[in-house]
Amino acid sequence: MKRVFFVPLLGLALAQVNLGGSILSGISPADRDLAQKTLIGSLEKLRAFYDRQVSGGELWFFVPVVSPWTLTLAQEWTSRRGGAVRYVVPEGTAASYCPTSYRNDTRFRVMPRGSLSKDQSIAVIWPPRNASQKGAVMAGRHLVDRPDWQEGDYVNITTPLTPTTSGLPEAQATVWGYYSQDNLQARVEFRETALGGVGYVGYRRYEGAWDGSDTFELGAGAERITLPVSSLPSSWVQVGPARDGAGRDRGYAQVLRQVNQQWQLDPGQTQNLTYTYELWFGRNPLGVSFQADVGMGSETFYLSGCTGSAPVRCNAVDAGGRVRGQATAQQVGVFAFIQWWEYRLTLYRWRVVEQVRWDVHWYLSGWQMVWRPARDNDRPVEPGGFVVAEGRRYQVPGLEGYLMPTGKEIEAAEGDPYITYITRQLLPDGNPYAPLGGQVPDKDTWYKPLSTWCQEKGL
Incomplete structure (x- = not known):
């Protein structure tokens, strides 16, 4: 305990104690x-x-x-x-x-x-x-x-707050109360990015085996948004939820999935055919044609780009000149004015291929700046004009002298x-x-x- 001694009032105990100042200066x-x-x-x-x-x-x-x-x-x-x-x-x-x-x-x-x-x-x-x-x-x-x-000095203002350390989010507060009664309160809000409402962001078309995802700029940089499109009918349908990389529901889309069947040559699937032709001498053995069905009915094939001999190696082409496979031609017999040629063709078969097209109208929520109320509102204004909300300390501009000695x-x-x-x-x-x-x-x-x-x- 602090010892404070007083002299008689002739020396006035109520004068100065300890190191000077008022009689209360010794209280810490x-x-x-x-x-x-x-x-x-x-x-x-x-x-x-x-x-x-x-x-x-x-x-x-x-x-x-x-x-x-x-x-x-x-x-x-x-x-x-x-x-x-x-x-x-x-x-x-x-x-x-x-x-x-x-x-x-x-x-x-x-x-x-x-x-x-x-x-x-x-x-x-x-x-x-x-x-x-x-x-x-x-x-x-x-x-x-x-x-x-100052008496009757009621305060009711909304003002930005000054952060006391780096890294704090932008904040503002509504401050009210009587300055002279030491009862100022602050309702603090933090400026943050938040998801807004769902709105139309545009039309896009996709071809082939689309996985339902695409990249969008929605206010916070490029974001990948994904729809569940594993099984959809061939008609307009609303699909959702559209989720971002964090799994948040960001909206939906109107999707039309269209499937078109097309015939395509498949070099991986071939059909081997052998032909033997009896030709008169003087006829070009490489100018013959062949009939074959490789998936779409009978077609006519020709030899083209032939090289070599015994056997002669050629491309098998269709009437349009497209290469449809390979062929060999070789003389296998001669009698009088007649020669026999054997032709071996390896032709590409046709197969049915589905072509899928996706027409998509996207409806998504974007990011926007909002003022979020502090979870522990309302907060007392502390000496010096400081206010602490959610563990973050700010100062109210203009209240630096609040609850502080002014003399x-x-x-x-x-x-x-x-x-x-x-x-x-x-x-x-x-x-x-x-x-x-x-x-x-x-x-x-x-x-x-x-x-x-x-x-x-x-x-």
Whole structure:
């Protein structure tokens, strides 16, 4: 526990303690178990501070001069808690009060000290005797000088938030409440990409064995979208869901699957045929023709591009000159004016091939920028204008001074045992620095009424 010692009021215990400053300067955040220190920066806060005290207590001001603002603070106390008020001033001020109406005002007392600075001013709230409520103290020059407090300063704004670290998403907040009442709240929203509604994105045609997928630009770069098209009728049909690479449902499509059958030569399937022709001498053995059915009925084939001898090697072509296979020609016999030729043909067969065409009208959802409310709304605005939502910390521009000392506050503290020690030691009949013989002076001796002091001084 921090030890704070007080000299007699002749040296004014209520002056400076420890290293200087007000009587409360020795209270740090680590002393929360000893005293609760607050800063009063508005009438609302002052009234809340008074409301926490027990009714019927006495409020004693130790000030260099009783200003109109001091009287205002006293009036607030009397109206809210109904307790008595005393003003204790140094002798220099008391002398100037003697010729005024203050002389016979029983609230005015004199401290045994020539002067007191405004920064050394304190006000002590003494609870009634035997009350369980602890004492309280206010300190600082604004017990005398009226601070420039803003009252009725209601805030209701929507503003971008400033991130406190890199990598945070863009955010904004609606901030409302009374600045002077320390009750500002923030409804935070994060700017994010989200899927919008499904809409028409265009027509596309596909040929052959299509797997149902295609690539689209939908607001977040190229994306692969896939439809389930394993088995569809040959008519317009709605197909879905169309899913992206992450498996999200992105819409649907109107699909027409058309199948056309076509005949195609298949070099992998051949038909072997052998022909023997009896030819007169003088007839060109390579100018013959052949009839064959290789899948589409009888067709005529010819020899072309022949080379070599015994056997002669040729291409087998159709009437249109297309190569339809290969052939060999070889003389196998001669008699008188007749020659026999053998022809071996290897011809490509026809096969039926299905040609599939897909006509597709796509209806997909694209990405768009949206403002998403924070999941833990609403959030309190913290000292310095900071707000934390979903673990992300931002600052509200323009609220940097919120709940921060501005130099216009009255310091206040309440709690036990620290504040009780302060208040009881300043109480006249509880002051440990009694005159010789251990006699305890009463308040009229220690803090003399102004009228008595003026009479004694002949003023």
